[in-house]
Amino acid sequence: MIEIQGLTRTYGATTAVDDVTFTVEPGRVTGFLGPNGAGKSTTMRMICALTRPTSGQSLVLGRRYEDIPNPGRTVGVLLDAQAQHGGRTGREALTVSALTMGLDRRRVDEMLELVGLTPAEARRRVGGYSLGMRQRLGIANALLGDPQVLVLDEPANGLDPAGIHWMRTLLADFTRAGGTALLSSHLLREVEVIADDLVVIGRGRIVARGTKAELLATGGAVVRSADDATLLVALQQAGLDAVESPGGGLVVEAEPAVVGRVAVDRGIALTELRPSDGGGLEERFLQLTAADAREGVHR
Numbered sequence: 001m002i003e004i005q006g007l008t009r010t011y012g013a014t015t016a017v018d019d020v021t022f023t024v025e026p027g028r029v030t031g032f033l034g035p036n037g038a039g040k041s042t043t044m045r046m047i048c049a050l051t052r053p054t055s056g057q058s059l060v061l062g063r064r065y066e067d068i069p070n071p072g073r074t075v076g077v078l079l080d081a082q083a084q085h086g087g088r089t090g091r092e093a094l095t096v097s098a099l100t101m102g103l104d105r106r107r108v109d110e111m112l113e114l115v116g117l118t119p120a121e122a123r124r125r126v127g128g129y130s131l132g133m134r135q136r137l138g139i140a141n142a143l144l145g146d147p148q149v150l151v152l153d154e155p156a157n158g159l160d161p162a163g164i165h166w167m168r169t170l171l172a173d174f175t176r177a178g179g180t181a182l183l184s185s186h187l188l189r190e191v192e193v194i195a196d197d198l199v200v201i202g203r204g205r206i207v208a209r210g211t212k213a214e215l216l217a218t219g220g221a222v223v224r225s226a227d228d229a230t231l232l233v234a235l236q237q238a239g240l241d242a243v244e245s246p247g248g249g250l251v252v253e254a255e256p257a258v259v260g261r262v263a264v265d266r267g268i269a270l271t272e273l274r275p276s277d278g279g280g281l282e283e284r285f286l287q288l289t290a291a292d293a294r295e296g297v298h299r
């Protein structure tokens with residue numbers, strides 16, 4: 001379990017992480033979702049004691065990370081797959097980690113096989129690896145010490161759909177055995193596929209958390225009309241939380257019937273009206289973070 005309580009980090013006038021509280025449960029994959037610059041990496045770095053919190057704390061299995069002896073045996077971490085030493089081969093990189101942690105070298109071969117890096121690939125220098133291969137190596141490195149907890153920052157970045165499916169299976173096996181997994185992503189589709197629970201962050205603050213099913217169930221409505229600008233004002237005047245969807249139309253935090261009633265009352269012809277659940281987590285995510293996305297970095 002990871003328990004995060006009131007975690008805050010400021011850089012000068014910027015509050016990168018703002019009073020963040022959530023729990024990552026064992027036996028489940030928790031997706032940490034947010035647009036670029038939302039504060040995911042900073043939060044994960046604070047969990048792993050690489051960044052000092054301005055206030056608040058995080059506990060991994062009841063202890064501060066810095067108080068865990070030989071932490072790689074307890075917490076597997078992948079923070080930046082690109083940052084791996086380019087001059088070493090994949091096998092050498094894992095061997096160095098294994099020796100540092102006091103592990104049997106045989107563990108290296110097991111992990112290479114687990115992440116699907118062939119012996120020939122493992123003999124190549126990491127500098128020549130694709131991003132997907134680096135991610136696999138980084139995951140092998142995180143799993144090397146047979147940890148109970150995984151903290152993975154954007155692990156699916158660079159993986160193709162088959163790679164993402166592979167990761168889902170790998171993390172499902174890990175959590176089925178009682179492991180705790182926290183993984184971040186700014187790509188909703190990845191998280192939708194992989195995670196059981198979700199924590200959504202925008203501009204350093206938690207904007208939603210719950211099981212994936214819960215967040216989808218409270219999805220609101222998607223609406224398009226002959227005059228979206230007028231409809232937006234009408235919905236907001238009716239006290240509803242409505243925002244423009246980057247994909248066109250409006251996302252409204254209300255039942256479709258309520259949205260339809262406002263449109264009828266104002267005489268606005270609708271061209272589309274449906275529960276946003278049908279569009280998956282993406283609309284929900286955009287709806288949740290639209291107001292919180294940092295200017296110019298929301299995608």
Ligand SMILES: Nc1ncnc2c1ncn2[C@@H]1O[C@H](COP(=O)(O)OP(=O)(O)OP(=O)(O)O)[C@@H](O)[C@H]1O
Pocket residue numbers: 011014015016017034035036037038039040041042043186
């Ligand atoms: N060392 C630092 N110095 C100054 N500002 C920082 C530092 N690290 C992060 N920030 C700022 O804190 C905010 C959150 O950044 P962070 O990297 O945690 O976001 P993120 O959600 O991981 O984004 P991304 O998906 O782009 O990696 C950003 O505005 C970033 O510019």
